[in-house]
Amino acid sequence: MTTNLHCQSLSEVCQIVDIDIAEEETHRVLGLTISNTLSWTSHVYGKGQLLSSLHQRIGALKRIAYHLPSKFLPQIAQAIVVSKLCYGVGLYGSVRMHEADTLPDVAKELQVVLNDTMRIATKTRLMDRIRITDLMDRTGIRSFNRMSAEDKLTLIWQAVREEDSPLSETIERLSNDDGMTSSRSRTRGDLRTLAKTSLGQRNFPEPGVRLWNQASQDVRGAINKQSAKKAIKTFTNNLPL
Numbered sequence: 001m002t003t004n005l006h007c008q009s010l011s012e013v014c015q016i017v018d019i020d021i022a023e024e025e026t027h028r029v030l031g032l033t034i035s036n037t038l039s040w041t042s043h044v045y046g047k048g049q050l051l052s053s054l055h056q057r058i059g060a061l062k063r064i065a066y067h068l069p070s071k072f073l074p075q076i077a078q079a080i081v082v083s084k085l086c087y088g089v090g091l092y093g094s095v096r097m098h099e100a101d102t103l104p105d106v107a108k109e110l111q112v113v114l115n116d117t118m119r120i121a122t123k124t125r126l127m128d129r130i131r132i133t134d135l136m137d138r139t140g141i142r143s144f145n146r147m148s149a150e151d152k153l154t155l156i157w158q159a160v161r162e163e164d165s166p167l168s169e170t171i172e173r174l175s176n177d178d179g180m181t182s183s184r185s186r187t188r189g190d191l192r193t194l195a196k197t198s199l200g201q202r203n204f205p206e207p208g209v210r211l212w213n214q215a216s217q218d219v220r221g222a223i224n225k226q227s228a229k230k231a232i233k234t235f236t237n238n239l240p241l
Contacts, residue, residue: 032088038203040092044106050085054113057081061120070123074139077121085110086147090155091204093148095211099240111144111241132241143241152208153215153232156191157222159205160212170205189220 026035026042033043044050057080065073094104118135119125136142142150159167172192190213195206212220216235222228 032091038199040106043088043092044110051109051113053084054081054110057084058113058116058120061117065120065123073121073123074141077117077139078141081113081117082141085113085144086151089144089148090151090208093144093151095149095152095207096145096240097211097214101240107144107148114141114144117141142236145241146236146239149211149236149239150232152204152211153219153236154228156205156208156212157219157228157232160189160191160220161223161228167205171209188217 023036026033026046028034033046033049035042042049046052061073061077061080064076068076092106093110094107096103096107115132115135118132118139118141119130121139121141122130122135124130124135132143155167156171158165159171162168172194173189191209193201193206193209195201195203200206216231218231219228219235222231
C-alpha cells in the first residue's frame, strides 16, 4: 500500500491517506511536556503541569507535617516534592555559574517552591529568617541551580564514559582538526558545541556541554559512577544557589 503524505509547512496541517493530521503545540513525553518551539514554559506553567503539581504536593506536605515527628519530614519532603521537581531538571533547568548571572523567572519560582518545602520540613517560618544554606544543611535538599547543574553534568558524563548511553551520538570531542581551539582545550577533554541557532544553544545537550567544558578535571576524569557522582557534587556545591 502506498501512503500519500503531504504537508504544506511544518506549522500547517499534514495529510496522510486523506486524513488531516494537525500539529499540536505541546506533547507529553515520559512525564515532560515538550512544545513545538522547544520552550519549557508549558511544562512548568501549563495547567496541571509542574508548578501546579508542586503546589499541591506542598499542601499535602504541610498537612502531613502536623501529624509526624520533625525527624521524618525532610525525607518525606524529598519523596513528595523534590522528586517531582528534579525529574527532567537536566533538560528544562538552567544553570548560573556566577552570582552576577541573570536568574531566570522559572528558576526563581522553583527555588521559592524548594524554600517553602524546606521550611515545612524543618517546621520553621519565613519570619524566622533562617538562611537558605542552613535549611539546605538541615534537610539535605539542594538548590534548584545546583540540582540542574548536577543532572546536566551526570548526563554528559554518561554520554562521554558509557558507550551504551543514548546521548553518546549527540556529543563530540574536540580534535586536532579544530584549528580554532587551543591544544589545552583538546587535552582537557573539552566537547564541541554544535548548535548554530539560539534555540539549539538553549536546549540540551548544549548547556550541558558548556557546563562540562567549565567543570573541574575531577569531574571529567572520573572513571566510574561513584567517583563521578562525588566529583560532580563537589563541583556544583561551589555554584550559586
